[in-house]
Amino acid sequence: MRVLLASPESKVWTSRKHIPLGLGYLAAVLRENGHHVGLYDAAIEDEPLATVVQRGGYELLAISAVTPLIVDAWTMAKAGQRLGMTTLLGGPHLTLMPEESIGPEHPEVDYVIKGEAEESIVELVDTLEGRGAMEAVHGLYWRRNGAMVVNAPARLTPDLDAIPYPAHDLYKIGRYANLQPLTDGLDKKARAYTIMTSRGCPYKCTYCSKPITGNTWRPRSVENVIGEWRWLVKDLRATEIGLTDDIWNLKLDRAKALCRAIIAEGLNTVPWVTVHGMKVNHTDAELFQLMKAAGCKRVGFGVESGDPHILRDVIKKGQTVDMARDAFRWARDAGLQTMGFFIFGMPEENAEAMEKTIRLALELDPDLANFMLATPYPGTEMYDVIKQHGNIFANEWQDYAIHSDKARFSMPGYDPDLAVRKWKEAYRRFYLYRPRRVWEKVTHKSFWTELPSTVDNAMRFFLPGKAVA
Numbered sequence: 001m002r003v004l005l006a007s008p009e010s011k012v013w014t015s016r017k018h019i020p021l022g023l024g025y026l027a028a029v030l031r032e033n034g035h036h037v038g039l040y041d042a043a044i045e046d047e048p049l050a051t052v053v054q055r056g057g058y059e060l061l062a063i064s065a066v067t068p069l070i071v072d073a074w075t076m077a078k079a080g081q082r083l084g085m086t087t088l089l090g091g092p093h094l095t096l097m098p099e100e101s102i103g104p105e106h107p108e109v110d111y112v113i114k115g116e117a118e119e120s121i122v123e124l125v126d127t128l129e130g131r132g133a134m135e136a137v138h139g140l141y142w143r144r145n146g147a148m149v150v151n152a153p154a155r156l157t158p159d160l161d162a163i164p165y166p167a168h169d170l171y172k173i174g175r176y177a178n179l180q181p182l183t184d185g186l187d188k189k190a191r192a193y194t195i196m197t198s199r200g201c202p203y204k205c206t207y208c209s210k211p212i213t214g215n216t217w218r219p220r221s222v223e224n225v226i227g228e229w230r231w232l233v234k235d236l237r238a239t240e241i242g243l244t245d246d247i248w249n250l251k252l253d254r255a256k257a258l259c260r261a262i263i264a265e266g267l268n269t270v271p272w273v274t275v276h277g278m279k280v281n282h283t284d285a286e287l288f289q290l291m292k293a294a295g296c297k298r299v300g301f302g303v304e305s306g307d308p309h310i311l312r313d314v315i316k317k318g319q320t321v322d323m324a325r326d327a328f329r330w331a332r333d334a335g336l337q338t339m340g341f342f343i344f345g346m347p348e349e350n351a352e353a354m355e356k357t358i359r360l361a362l363e364l365d366p367d368l369a370n371f372m373l374a375t376p377y378p379g380t381e382m383y384d385v386i387k388q389h390g391n392i393f394a395n396e397w398q399d400y401a402i403h404s405d406k407a408r409f410s411m412p413g414y415d416p417d418l419a420v421r422k423w424k425e426a427y428r429r430f431y432l433y434r435p436r437r438v439w440e441k442v443t444h445k446s447f448w449t450e451l452p453s454t455v456d457n458a459m460r461f462f463l464p465g466k467a468v469a
């Protein structure tokens with residue numbers, strides 16, 4: 001079958017330019033099973049969907065969506081159906097809320113697959129070609145005579161080494177941005193790939209969409225990861241690699257073994273970064289030294305809060321402020337750049353707790369500080385608690401975008417406006433009120449090359465009264 005795997009273009013943010021890794025995995029298994037696949041990432045394409053579909057003769061449109069993109073995914077499915085295609089939706093939002101998209105309001109969606117889909121998508125495509133019964137496709141939500149049918153769930157793939165590498169060769173890699181342009185400036189010639197060395201995470205942070213990968217942690221073997229890394233460096237000429245694991249350093253010995261293997265194989269010539277934050281409490285000084293020797297350039301850490309009560313009892317992060325201090329010190333001593341991720345406005349947070357977070361950010365002083373407003377995504381413990389005791393302001397799924405203040409909430413004893421004020425104050429105190437930071441910024445080439453977006457961000461964060469769009 002001719003399958004077009006697609007990601008919709010976001011109308012709610014402009015900065016995302018990473019390869020859609022999940023679609024690369026699905027492309028690889030479909031290709032391995034003899035199907036013809038194309039990739040259409042609307043964020044980087046210069047041709048309309050219809051042109052690509054007609055030229056490629058695609059029959060199935062398989063669309064991926066995170067929560068803020070689901071409305072764009074429905075729009076894309078409508079376009080696919082108008083072109084006579086069968087439509088399938090999957091990805092994080094569909095894993096959390098599969099019924100919504102197969103309900104009567106969405107006739108443009110023919111099928112939904114919940115969960116990791118390497119096995120299910122092949123089962124579905126084979127069935128659409130007349131081999132197999134629809135009832136036997138794992139994780140499938142579909143309609144029979146207008147009524148929803150829910151099949152037996154798909155399993156979380158236990159042996160990740162058995163899955164082929166993502167079809168990295170299909171990405172139009174020259175069109176994606178480097179991984180964190182905020183610290184490097186936008187590199188138009190970047191060939192930035194991402195790689196996932198493990199899936200899942202055993203922690204239970206209350207703001208994290210846990211049902212997507214469950215509480216399991218499934219590592220790939222070091223040899224398997226190195227094979228993909230070699231492909232990226234030697235054959236695909238990557239200029240940058242980003243680790244996207246939820247928690248690649250859960251097992252310290254494995255993380256160190258991976259670094260040693262990168263060094264031994266001579267693959268440390270291409271810089272790499274941890275896109276998703278590392279967990280501070282599974283680190284030591286030696287890990288960072290090995291990472292540096294293995295070519296790592298920058299590490300990100302989910303610090304989240306400077307308040308011990310919020311960390312321990314509200315977001316259940318399983319780490320302390322002192323652990324964050326240690327990790328930053330070790331990383332910096334090893335010569336790595338650092339990024340810190342901080343969240344404002346979790347339930348129970350008051351001015352004092354948020355002030356502690358701002359002070360911790362100033363103390364840790366990462367090269368890049370990313371302050372986020374707590375967002376109650378469906379499938380999180382936070383969402384359930386707020387639904388039970390409070391009220392979420394968001395009207396539509398697009399409101400759940402990063403740096404939007406639309407997905408705020410109210411709860412007894414909680415002030416949503418205070419959270420927004422402290423969040424913006426954090427940006428001002430970190431980036432604007434310290435002469436060294438301002439000097440660093442204006443002397444960096446990207447400040448001038450990206451002046452329009454810099455001005456836009458300044459309007460959003462540095463003018464106290466300005467609404468954040």
Ligand code: B12
Pocket residue numbers: 010016018019020021022023025026062063064065066067068069088089090091092093095096112113115116117118121194196200207208209210212213244245246275276375377378379400401402403
């Ligand atoms: C790295 C990462 C990022 C990076 C890079 C994203 C990228 N596009 O590469 C950055 C920092 C930019 C980022 C941004 C955001 N992220 Co993010 N991110 C991740 C992370 C840690 C890994 C993503 C990844 O590489 N997955 C690897 C592949 C193999 O998994 P996958 O994409 O889910 O694909 C599998 C299945 O979902 C399914 N599938 C996927 N697509 C399709 C399509 C079809 C048709 C079918 C049948 C199946 C299917 O099959 C795939 C193979 O098994 C995940 C957590 C996680 N464990 O997945 C969070 C995660 C996806 N992110 C999340 C969020 C909220 C966001 C943001 C919306 C944040 C924001 N507020 O703006 C943005 C959205 C950006 C975007 N358009 O994707 C949430 C999504 C929750 C939700 N309700 O949708 C997650 C799950 C984190 C969490 N645990 O809460 N993210």
Ligand code: SF4
Pocket residue numbers: 201202203204205208209246247279302
């Ligand atoms: S450590 Fe990260 S991936 Fe794991 S539960 Fe917490 S936020 Fe989610």
